[in-house]
Amino acid sequence: MGFAWLVCAALAGLSGCHRSPPEQQVRKAIEQAAEAARSRDAGALDDLLTADFTMPDSALDRARLLALLRVARLRNEKVSVLLGPIDIETRGERIVARFTVTLGGGGRLIPQRLGVYRVESAWRREGGDWRCYHAQWERTL
Numbered sequence: 001m002g003f004a005w006l007v008c009a010a011l012a013g014l015s016g017c018h019r020s021p022p023e024q025q026v027r028k029a030i031e032q033a034a035e036a037a038r039s040r041d042a043g044a045l046d047d048l049l050t051a052d053f054t055m056p057d058s059a060l061d062r063a064r065l066l067a068l069l070r071v072a073r074l075r076n077e078k079v080s081v082l083l084g085p086i087d088i089e090t091r092g093e094r095i096v097a098r099f100t101v102t103l104g105g106g107g108r109l110i111p112q113r114l115g116v117y118r119v120e121s122a123w124r125r126e127g128g129d130w131r132c133y134h135a136q137w138e139r140t141l
Helices: 002-010 022-038 042-046 062-074
Strands: 049-054 079-083 087-091 094-105 115-126 129-139
Touching: 022 042, 022 079, 022 087, 022 094, 022 115, 022 129, 042 062, 049 062
Parallel strands: 049 129
Antiparallel strands: 079 094, 087 094, 094 115, 115 129
């Protein structure tokens, strides 16, 4: 028993012996999404979204959101993303995460979306990863 634990601890980063709790995985995915937006990396953001990702009450859909990042990258526009505290609620096999995000930019494409937003996102496990399948936000400032 002790030897197995030692081997697992030694290889945890490579072997996946220890899996972080779902809440922690979703927090990390949200931070990765923020970093993808900052770096204008549509591919990295796409990896965090389900194929049926929806954003009701938004002028953006999944394809337009990813296209916005691609265009921002081509234009070399700066995107600033500051996350607030993330509140996690587990609902059976799904997770709902609520947080605030402050968006900023330095170009012509992003200014219309600048501001502080209250975000509610819904996550489900696909394969071994948590992916966002629904998000809605409300501008607060």
